[in-house]
Amino acid sequence: MNPVVALRLPLHVDLGAFLALLQRLQVPHRVTEEAGEQVLWVPGEPLAEQVRELYARYPRGDAGGQVPGAAASAGFVQSLKGSPITTAMLGLTLLVAALTLLGENFAVIHWLSFVDFRIQGDYVYFSYLGETLANGQWWRLLTPMLIHFGLLHLAMNALWYWVLGRRIEARQGPWMLLGLTLVFGLAANFAQYFYAGPSLFGGLSGVLYGLLGHCWLFQRLAPNAEYRLPPGLLVLMLGWLLLCMTGIFELLRFAAIANAAHVGGLVVGCVTGLLGGALARQRR
The missing domain is CATH 1.20.1540.10 (Rhomboid-like)
Incomplete structure (x- = not known):
C-alpha cells in the first residue's frame, strides 16, 4: 500500500509525544522533512484520516485515561488554540x-x-x-x-x-x-x-x-x-x-x-x- 501524508506541521512543533502514542497504538508511520515542514506518513488514506482525527484530539499524545467528554472538550480547545x-x-x-x-x-x-x-x-x-x-x-x-x-x-x-x-x-x-x-x-x-x-x-x-x-x-x-x-x-x-x-x-x-x-x-x-x-x- 502506498504511503500517504497524514500531517504536515512546522518544524517547531514537537511531535515526540504524539509519535509515542502512535507507537503504543501500533500504527505504522514515518516522519520526513520537506520544504521546512515535518511530514508524517502512514500507509493508506483511511489510516491517515484516523491519524488526523487522533492528532486533533490528542496532539500531545495524552490519550490514556481520559473520559470521552473530557477528551472531546480538550480536543475542541486544542483545535481553537491550533488555529x-x-x-x-x-x-x-x-x-x-x-x-x-x-x-x-x-x-x-x-x-x-x-x-x-x-x-x-x-x-x-x-x-x-x-x-x-x-x-x-x-x-x-x-x-x-x-x-x-x-x-x-x-x-x-x-x-x-x-x-x-x-x-x-x-x-x-x-x-x-x-x-x-x-x-x-x-x-x-x-x-x-x-x-x-x-x-x-x-x-x-x-x-x-x-x-x-x-x-x-x-x-x-x-x-x-x-x-x-x-x-x-x-x-x-x-x-x-x-x-x-x-x-x-x-x-x-x-x-x-x-x-x-x-x-x-x-x-x-x-x-x-x-x-x-x-x-x-x-x-x-
Missing part, C-alpha cells in the same frame, strides 16, 4: 454580530458598512466611495465581511470559515490565512460596490468563496491531504452560487444576495490557488 487566526476571525465576527444585533442595529452598522449611510424616514441615503476614502475611513474596505443579517446567515458563514480556514491555516500557516482573508474580503467588497453601486451588504460569504477557490485549485496542482475538500462541497457551493445568480431569492423577497461579492471572492481565490499550487508543485 489562532480562524478562531480570532470567528470571535471578531461573533462580537460584531452581537453589537449589530444581527443586522438590526443600524447605529452600529453604519460605522462598518462599505460606505456610510443615513436613514431619513422611509429612505436610505448612501455616501460614495470617494467621499468615504477622502474622510480617512479606510477600515470600511474590510469591515462589511463582519456584518451578518440574521442567525442563519451568521451560522452558515461561521461554519464554512471554520472548515476552510483551518485547512489553510494547517497547510500554509496563520499569516497566509490572514492575508488571504483580507485579500478576498477586499475583492468581494469592491466587486459588489462596483456592480451594485452604494448599498448595504455584508457577510463572510465572499471570503468563503475565495477560500474555496484557493483550496480547489491548489489541490488540483499540488495534491495534499489538508486541501482535499469534503465530497460534494465544491458542487454544492458552486450550485448555490448559480442558483443565487438567477435572482429567485430577490423575486420571492426572501433575501437580497450579494452575488458580485461571491463571484469576486471566487475569482481571486482561484488566482491565489493557481499561484500557490504552482509554487508548491515546483518545490516538490
Whole structure:
C-alpha cells in the first residue's frame, strides 16, 4: 500500500509525544522533512484520516485515561488554540454580530458598512466611495465581511470559515490565512460596490468563496491531504452560487444576495490557488 501524508506541521512543533502514542497504538508511520515542514506518513488514506482525527484530539499524545467528554472538550480547545487566526476571525465576527444585533442595529452598522449611510424616514441615503476614502475611513474596505443579517446567515458563514480556514491555516500557516482573508474580503467588497453601486451588504460569504477557490485549485496542482475538500462541497457551493445568480431569492423577497461579492471572492481565490499550487508543485 502506498504511503500517504497524514500531517504536515512546522518544524517547531514537537511531535515526540504524539509519535509515542502512535507507537503504543501500533500504527505504522514515518516522519520526513520537506520544504521546512515535518511530514508524517502512514500507509493508506483511511489510516491517515484516523491519524488526523487522533492528532486533533490528542496532539500531545495524552490519550490514556481520559473520559470521552473530557477528551472531546480538550480536543475542541486544542483545535481553537491550533488555529489562532480562524478562531480570532470567528470571535471578531461573533462580537460584531452581537453589537449589530444581527443586522438590526443600524447605529452600529453604519460605522462598518462599505460606505456610510443615513436613514431619513422611509429612505436610505448612501455616501460614495470617494467621499468615504477622502474622510480617512479606510477600515470600511474590510469591515462589511463582519456584518451578518440574521442567525442563519451568521451560522452558515461561521461554519464554512471554520472548515476552510483551518485547512489553510494547517497547510500554509496563520499569516497566509490572514492575508488571504483580507485579500478576498477586499475583492468581494469592491466587486459588489462596483456592480451594485452604494448599498448595504455584508457577510463572510465572499471570503468563503475565495477560500474555496484557493483550496480547489491548489489541490488540483499540488495534491495534499489538508486541501482535499469534503465530497460534494465544491458542487454544492458552486450550485448555490448559480442558483443565487438567477435572482429567485430577490423575486420571492426572501433575501437580497450579494452575488458580485461571491463571484469576486471566487475569482481571486482561484488566482491565489493557481499561484500557490504552482509554487508548491515546483518545490516538490
